[in-house]
Amino acid sequence: MGDIRRRTAVALGVTGLVAPLALTLGSAPASAASCTSSTGPYQKKVEKFLGRPADGRQSAADCRAIRAFQSKHGITPTIGYAGPVTWGVMDLMNKQKAVGHNPNRAGRCPVNKGRIACVDLTLQLSWIQDGSRLVYGPVPVRTGRNGYETRTGLKKIYWRHIDHVSSIYHVPMPYSQFFDGGEAFHSVGVSMWNPPGSHGCVNMTTKAAKKYWSLLRNGDDVYVYGRKPGT
Structure with a gap:
């Protein structure tokens, strides 16, 4: 009987440890997947690069487009913010394209x-x-x-x-x-x-x-x- 109680206690203890860990792991992707509503300092330039309406105001569609670009090129955090790193990559791409076939x-x-x-x-x-x-x-x-x-x-x-x-x-x-x-x-x-x-x-x-x-x-x-x- 003592063995049964001990096994039950161990099982409950393991469950107690695993459950919070699972909840923690499960919450990470949701946090990482969040899309910012903030307008970035390079909003209008980034919108123009992506072929979005260049109104300089962040929208849900803008954020999705920016996040897709960030994901493709490994730019973090991937939250759709039009910041200096994202614009720096786009600006470099523009300059590379302008070189054409005469580098x-x-x-x-x-x-x-x-x-x-x-x-x-x-x-x-x-x-x-x-x-x-x-x-x-x-x-x-x-x-x-x-x-x-x-x-x-x-x-x-x-x-x-x-x-x-x-x-x-x-x-x-x-x-x-x-x-x-x-x-x-x-x-x-x-x-x-x-x-x-x-x-x-x-x-x-x-x-x-x-x-x-x-x-x-x-x-x-x-x-x-x-x-x-x-x-």
């Missing part, structure tokens, strides 16, 4: 090196050129965050590993082409506009990383210049 218009990337991979940190773009001829790109990239800035200057690809895994962060780095210490071109499974950025590598989509893998070889030049916004 080296200012002549910052050397045209006397033959085939070279260029990385513009300011615009978060990369491309491959041969002399002044554009070979591929430009494509959006994701470079080093504040404190892990991708180093600038003229470099060379010195090692390629198609199935590389980081020995520091223990994450896959497919189509890795190293050009400066641990910094490399490689693909990632997140948005190219996902803040705050990489740990120094030049992240690319799988499509772009595969193309770079097919076009570049050990010994090819890489030129990195500019400064990533926010670093």
Whole structure:
């Protein structure tokens, strides 16, 4: 009888522990899914970017559209607020689009090196050129965050590993082409506009990383210049 009472007490004790935990876990998505009614400082610009009526006032439809954009690009908190991070991503997209098919218009990337991979940190773009001829790109990239800035200057690809895994962060780095210490071109499974950025590598989509893998070889030049916004 004593054993039965003890087992019953244990069962009730476990239930008492599990129930609050379940309620806590269940409440998190609801909180995370909340949509703000607050008008953000960049409301009108964000609305215009998203093709919404640009009246500068937050609405439920505005919030849903902003949240969808934030979710797609990993911008947190995902509450539909038109804040500086969300607008910063949109502004960068606008500037990237304006470049068109002439990314080296200012002549910052050397045209006397033959085939070279260029990385513009300011615009978060990369491309491959041969002399002044554009070979591929430009494509959006994701470079080093504040404190892990991708180093600038003229470099060379010195090692390629198609199935590389980081020995520091223990994450896959497919189509890795190293050009400066641990910094490399490689693909990632997140948005190219996902803040705050990489740990120094030049992240690319799988499509772009595969193309770079097919076009570049050990010994090819890489030129990195500019400064990533926010670093």
